[in-house]
Amino acid sequence: MPHFISNLIFLDGWRRHGLAFVAGAVASLAQPPLALFPLLWVCVPLLVWLLDSASLGKNFKASAWAMAKVGWLFGFGFFLVTFYWLGAAFLVEADKFVWALPLAILLLPAGLALFWAMACGLSAWVWSASPLRVIWLALALSAMEWMRGTVLTGLPWGGFAPALASNSVMMQALALVGPNTMTLFAVLLFGLPVFLFGDHQNRRLGWQLATVTGLLFIAQLTYGAYRLAQPMPQQDHASVVRLVQPNIPQVEKWKFENRSWIFNRLIAMTTLDSEETPVDSVDLVIWPESAIPFYLIEDPEALATIARALPEDTGLITGALRRERSEVGGETVYNSIYQMASDGTVLSAYDKVHLVPFGEYLPKQSWLKAIGLEQLTAQKSGFTAGTNRRLLRDANLGTILPLICYEIAFSDEVQAFPEGADWIINVTNDAWFGATIGPKQHLHLAQMRAVESGLPVIRAANTGVSAIISGKGQILHQMPLETEGIIQGKLPSKLPITLYKQWGNWIFASLWAFLYIATASIRRKLR
Numbered sequence: 402m403p404h405f406i407s408n409l410i411f412l413d414g415w416r417r418h419g420l421a422f423v424a425g426a427v428a429s430l431a432q433p434p435l436a437l438f439p440l441l442w443v444c445v446p447l448l449v450w451l452l453d454s455a456s457l458g459k460n461f462k463a464s465a466w467a468m469a470k471v472g473w474l475f476g477f478g479f480f481l482v483t484f485y486w487l488g489a490a491f492l493v494e495a496d497k498f499v500w501a502l503p504l505a506i507l508l509l510p511a512g513l514a515l516f517w518a519m520a521c522g523l524s525a526w527v528w529s530a531s532p533l534r535v536i537w538l539a540l541a542l543s544a545m546e547w548m549r550g551t552v553l554t555g556l557p558w559g560g561f562a563p564a565l566a567s568n569s570v571m572m573q574a575l576a577l578v579g580p581n582t583m584t585l586f587a588v589l590l591f592g593l594p595v596f597l598f599g600d601h602q603n604r605r606l607g608w609q610l611a612t613v614t615g616l617l618f619i620a621q622l623t624y625g626a627y628r629l630a631q632p633m634p635q636q637d638h639a640s641v642v643r644l645v646q647p648n649i650p651q652v653e654k655w656k657f658e659n660r661s662w663i664f665n666r667l668i669a670m671t672t673l674d675s676e677e678t679p680v681d682s683v684d685l686v687i688w689p690e691s692a693i694p695f696y697l698i699e700d701p702e703a704l705a706t707i708a709r710a711l712p713e714d715t716g717l718i719t720g721a722l723r724r725e726r727s728e729v730g731g732e733t734v735y736n737s738i739y740q741m742a743s744d745g746t747v748l749s750a751y752d753k754v755h756l757v758p759f760g761e762y763l764p765k766q767s768w769l770k771a772i773g774l775e776q777l778t779a780q781k782s783g784f785t786a787g788t789n790r791r792l793l794r795d796a797n798l799g800t801i802l803p804l805i806c807y808e809i810a811f812s813d814e815v816q817a818f819p820e821g822a823d824w825i826i827n828v829t830n831d832a833w834f835g836a837t838i839g840p841k842q843h844l845h846l847a848q849m850r851a852v853e854s855g856l857p858v859i860r861a862a863n864t865g866v867s868a869i870i871s872g873k874g875q876i877l878h879q880m881p882l883e884t885e886g887i888i889q890g891k892l893p894s895k896l897p898i899t900l901y902k903q904w905g906n907w908i909f910a911s912l913w914a915f916l917y918i919a920t921a922s923i924r925r926k927l928r
Contacts, residue, residue: 425478436567441591465525472521476514486837539588561587573625639891651832690720708745752787799823855896
């Protein structure tokens with residue numbers, strides 16, 4: 402092993418850079434749906450040893466730049482494999498957008514990798530042969546991952562935290578510390594071979610750090626097994642929900658001539674009655690994001706049809722477009738959720754707050770439109786973001802936290818909703834991405850939010866994966882990808898408030914500061 406590490410450290414040029422890219426690409430496979438997280442016990446040490454190689458520059462500036470390049474190439478490989486499926490969206494209207502496909506596939510990973518480049522470059526300030534360099538890398542990378550989820554509207558999708566929460570036992574720790582702390586710990590845990598195979602001078606410290614890290618991992622697994630073994634809270638009456646997965650191809654969804662059959666399919670699936678799924682027992686029907694391909698509340702006939710389809714005392718929650726017209730002829734369009742009573746009355750609405758850049762709106766729209774760019778959505782003027790994070794309320798179903806599409810990726814923003822929700826509803830349309838890993842990654846993010854909050858997540862997706870998820874992140878029912886059908890099941894009970902829900906990212910900030918101070922103190926003593 403020492404010989405292998407020495408060979409890595411003396412790599413330079415394209416060999417170092419090529420290995421960094423490959424290691425990052427392989428590391429991406431640690432995330433769901435493949436969930437091959439043991440790969441990180443190879444890939445993270447490779448990153449550290451390649452950074453060792455890059456740190457051997459003639460001066461600090463050269464070393465920092467070389468380490469940043471290694472970090473960027475590792476991150477570029479990681480995010481390229483993580484987000485390759487975004488290219489499928491540009492093939493829906495290939496005649497208009499296929500030219501942008503290479504840019505989308507390459508530019509997004511390249512931009513996200515800059516955060517990892519900054520983490521590795523900043524680590525040059527404290528880099529040494531000591532095992533403490535793994536801790537410094539963990540501190541820098543977790544801080545930059547928090548920034549990746551925040552800067553320029555943020556994109557906290559993917560990373561080491563989903564890998565460390567890739568199965569139901571390991572993900573229970575999210576209820577205690579949340580995803581940012583999981584990222585911090587993941588670098589330490591998967592950097593464990595660096596602790597064990599350090600040079601002789603630092604062997605004792607390395608084994609001490611490896612022991613502490615190993616014990617923390619055992620504690621994570623023990624807590625996960627314990628939490629899963631706890632009985633669910635009892636309910637006096639469990640409401641029954643029906644999720645409709647119509648499986649409408651994106652290329653067909655917004656054609657004017659398809660409006661009737663799409664709406665009729667939704668109605669038919671809402672009224673479907675069988676011995677296994679009796680419609681009269683349903684308390685709430687849920688349709689996916691933008692399920693209705695027209696402005697629903699402007700169509701009295703459609704509202705009347707919905708009223709005839711719903712059994713008495715059965716509500717409907719559906720994704721739909723909503724618009725407001727101004728007196729001068731302009732209009733503002735929102736990507737919304739409608740909450741409806743059984744008589745077709747609209748009780749409440751929620752407008753999506755966090756829109757997808759370039760998908761639902763163009764940043765600096767006037768500038769980008771001037772050079773021929775437009776957003777992917779069929780709404781050519783783009784959507785307007787909602788301003789009010791509000792809960793939906795129902796006398797029988799309790800209080801509902803509504804999230805549209807990738808809003809469920811943002812743990813911090815879920816925390817920002819008002820308190821008091823009993824469950825989370827997530828409506829989405831992943832038809833853009835076909836039978837790729839994207840919709841399955843999206844489902845796993847919903848599981849993570851369920852564990853963090855202790856709230857069940859009810860997920861209705863146009864083409865899948867629709868699911869009923871418990872507050873422990875366990876999938877109780879699901880409909881496979883690219884399948885038409887319904888899920889009918891009882892609404893799981895919510896769990897007691899989690900530690901992470903109570904304290905949020907204060908936990909991450911406190912642990913980060915403690916680890917920084919402790920590591921700096923040990924470094925001073927060693928010097």
